Amino acid sequence: MGSLLRLSIYLKRYAWSFWLAVAGMLISRIFEGFIPLFVKNGIDNIAAGQTALTSGSIDYQSALNTLAAPAISIVICVLIQMGTTIAYRIAMRRIGVIASYDLRNRLYQHLQLQGPIFFSRHSIGDLMARAINDINLCREILAGAIRMTLILAMTALVGLTFMFTLSVNLTLAILLPMPLIGAVAWYFSKKIYAASYLVQEGFSTLSTFVQENLNGIRTVQSMAQEEREIERFDQVNQEFADRNLDLFNMTSFLSAIMPILAASGTLIIIGYGSVLLERGEITVGTFAAFFSYLALVLWPVREAGSLVTQWQRGASGTARLFEILDYEPEIQDQPSLDFPEPSGRIQVQNLTYRYEDKEKYALEDVSFEVSPGETIALLGRVGSGKSTLLRLFVRLLEPTSGQIYLDGHPINGFPLARLRERVCMVLQDPFLFADSLSDNIAYDDPNRDHQEILEIAHAAALEETIEGFPEGLNTVLGERGVTLSGGQKQRAALARGLIRRSPILILDDCFSAVDTETEEKILSGLKKVRSQATTLLVSHRVSTARHADRIIVLEEGRIIEMGSHTDLLAAGGFYANLEASQRNRLDLVSRLDEAAS
Amino acid sequence: MAVVRKLDHSIFDAHIEGQAMNVEYLKRIFAWVAPHKAIASLSIGLVLVASTLAILLPVVITRVVIDGVILNQPDALLPDFGTNELTAWIAGVTGWSALVSACVIYAVFTLFCHIFYHAHRVTFARTVLCALRDMRHDLFAHMEHRPASFYDRVAVGRVMTRITNDVQAMFELLMGMGMLIGEFVPFFLGLAIMLAIDVELTLYLMIAIPVFGLITYFFRQATRRVYRLIRNTVSRLNQNLQENLAGMQVVQLSNREKRNLQTYREINSDNLKHEQQAIALESSYGAFMDNMVNVALAVIIWIGGGSALQAEISLGSVILFSQFVDMFIRPIRVLGQQYNILFRAMASAERIFQALDWHEQIKDPEHPIRLPARLKGAIEFRHLTFGYDPGEPVLHDVSFTINPGENLAVVGPTGSGKSTLIRLLGRFYNFDDGTIFLDGVDINQLTAADVRSRIGVVMQDFHIFSGTILDNISLGNPAISREQAIEAAKSVNADSFIEGLPQGYNTVLVERGQNLSQGQRQLLAFARVLAADPEILILDEATASIDTETEQVIQQALKTLLKDRTSILIAHRLQTIQEADRILVLKHGQVKELGSHDQLMALRGIYYTLNQLQFQEVSLKEDIT
């Protein structure tokens, strides 16, 4: 419940509106309470008129005139009530939508600060649900629940006051069954809350299932698993329908039991009221008015339960939302410090990293230095920590211990944006947006000119691809770039990185789906363009690694070899073995060559 | 090349807004309800009974209690639907007073009224839920069978919302219809009673109907635009957020945060503006509808009171009228709400039917030939020409054969059409220019499912599902035992890293397997195909993200697996393909070279150059020495 207090900032921010709305509510309730009273007056006057007319003490016109006052009063009450209702509803709902507007912006901004750890904890579906449902719940609290709570309390209070003034005995009698009605409503609201939670959960299971299935539809189809997937879907689908039915049975039962219990109040009015009427303690008008007041008092009693659940849902929604908003970003930005003039020297000192869901260290005590303009190739087995190491350079991850220094300063001292301008990383997974190719390449700055984009596309050996496209650079790609071949995707992602022309370039296995010839072309092109620049690249190909000034071999998160191509060959370790596996091949090749000549 | 009609997938992106009533759609929706007709009719019968009882309740209070018992002026001319007689009868049989009898009648009527209502709601909900479950099933099954060419063009989100939210809108529509029945029956019954009591007063009150009706109409007109804008901005907000989340690392590495936030804020402000407009309209309308009803009370007192004074009607009738007021106005309100729902539901229905009517599919033959239980494994491509977009061929007149048990390697620059070859062999795209034979049978004469269950492809763009590692290997196929799955993982050397995880094979992977390294993900996708033990094995750059050492382990395992099994191997690293029997060089979608390694080397063509390039440095060194 504590999280609900967090929403109070919006009430404070719009305190004037809020308190005026509260005043409006009170006024509207009081005038609502008056209406049955005037109806009662009217009915009493009719009854009195009827008797007077039969006894002949007054004429029809003057008897009719006695009805004017109550009728006009009712109209006045209605108008006042309507006016105030409009005002307080607008005021409260405004606070609600402004709050949801503000929360959305906050959430969006906050999500942009999060790192991969956060995103592996929260799936996109989960975050979308929070952005949509939970913000709505917050808004409902501000715009609805607060208002309803106040209104219901005031209604009950006003109703009871009027009833007591009319007849204390009848009021007390009517109040007898109220606790029971309230308790039943309460009990069922709890159950309904639980059931509706299950329904929501069912819906999100359904959505997640469909989303995942469709995302992997090519895999599903290629393994001929469609029918099994449909069967699995049927289970989820049936479960959702069942949960809905459960919920519906319960709400329907509550809607049935409530009026049945409420009928006890009506029966008390009929039975006890008639007795009082006979005794002359109340009038016919009062008798009729009590039916209206009964409705007035019953309303809060009935609604209390569902209102409580609305508060509960709101509380859990707010909690879920603020859980995200309070999440301290893994990566802290340092907007204050600025970059000194860079020399481009990198030092990695005792760098260690462990993913929190793993026991093993992904990176352990890694230290090395890179001088400006140097090219370093990283090699190592799958899962040896290459990507982890590179992600630390651009601060997608924060080291568990150890530090990376750029020009002698720890990189977490620089503003993130500046750091990432200086150090550009092309990720292993070539994610592309469903936009045009040129939008994807110039993603960092949409205002880049066409010439520049073409130039970079050329450097990434994309020109042939572009020529092959019906609309060239403006061809719109499918979701995640599905309409490109694997190698084309990688080169498009590469171009997106190259266009930033940053002094330090990090390529995480960006050529795995690119043929050797093209790779060769790109790398030698890069060498020319970026002769001053520092490059770190991951590759599994010796043919790529040999371009590098130095080669670092990682194994289970540790550096096992480091040195130039020749050094490592001489050392006779992992790298030499790798090379040897190709040497076999080469021997074959040269032997064949000899044979041919 | 045969002319392929270009399908316009953009209709799936079109913003379908409120649709007026479409009888055709309603008819189609009712096709799902039809199987549950019996329960539906029962449900409607129940609501008729319940409504009748509901309308009698105020009659009992006013006619019997007020007029009969309290004022003792029963008017035989006024309709009471036999309630007075019933009271008298009960009083006669039991010896209770009239008042007690009336109370008993009231209590019993209330009880049965709500029992019937409850039964109605439950049966109705059951009908609707079953109908929609079936609709959802049909829709999902339909989408599950749309081909890759469809999903190349249509975003997954577009399809997903149809299966989830749009079907949910049908729920609202159908439940709303049930509600309307529940509202209108008492309305007409009440109206009949009121007319029978006092035509003049009823007519005065009926003025409210056109007034409220008109106001509702204008309100709907006014909000229609605003609601559309709100829905529009909301869906843009969600889409923007979703895309931003999916590509978050790219966003961050490109320093796009500010710009993206700016765009989002702009849409959000738009949304806020429209929301505020809607609030003003809704609050005014809501307050009007809630409160203006009570003006009717003044009318009843003034006009009904006048009639009562002239003894034209009883005092009980005046009170009865005041009790009917609410019932009188409710149908208009509900209709107003339903109008909105209907509007939205029609748009949803259009989206649903759009998807259901989309018949793009892999053409399965009418009388498919069944493949023999055991394949020999001969594959032939004959004069195959294919393009994803008509008129832009990717493959040109491709012909070659793979003998049973042969291992063929395919090399060629990226974008030359290697993966496309595989996709056609797996019948992921329709083609009609040229033929592919599997064991001498034209694969277009086979069902896609039959072909795919024989051919295992380790795809270049594989997908890792959230769930355990084991599930990702077996894909939930009960025919694959845990042992088999582990066996498969071992043969691709994934076993060692999996065993190193805290929960081993039961480790739960997140969306797209993002808590693994890229190479580890690829190993899983590899193991998945091996576990299915296909008769023909195809590896499309299956080891691209995998280091050479692991690859060698895999190759060792593959040696036994590939023995006597037809296979196609696509790779860029030439040492990967050293075990292949023959090599096919594809460039610009054309077969350039085909033969054994030795033959191609002797040819001194593309393959030779590739080899030279890859081992350039070593050769250089040898030149020097």
Ligand SMILES: Nc1ncnc2c1ncn2[C@@H]1O[C@H](COP(=O)(O)OP(=O)(O)O)[C@@H](O)[C@H]1O
């Ligand atoms: N987001 C993540 N969450 C948890 N564990 C991860 C994550 N990314 C990688 N790992 C684990 O860390 C280890 C190193 O991964 P990575 O650096 O990606 O290896 P690679 O050398 O193949 O690039 C692997 O064992 C992998 O399973």
Ligand SMILES: Nc1ncnc2c1ncn2[C@@H]1O[C@H](COP(=O)(O)OP(=O)(O)O)[C@@H](O)[C@H]1O
């Ligand atoms: N789904 C698709 N829709 C349209 N064009 C595609 C699609 N998939 C691939 N292409 C295009 O077809 C050509 C061949 O692609 P592909 O067969 O994937 O090449 P690769 O030899 O690298 O595997 C490329 O130019 C690519 O852009």
Ligand SMILES: [Mg+2]
């Ligand atoms: Mg990696």
Ligand SMILES: [Mg+2]
């Ligand atoms: Mg490919």
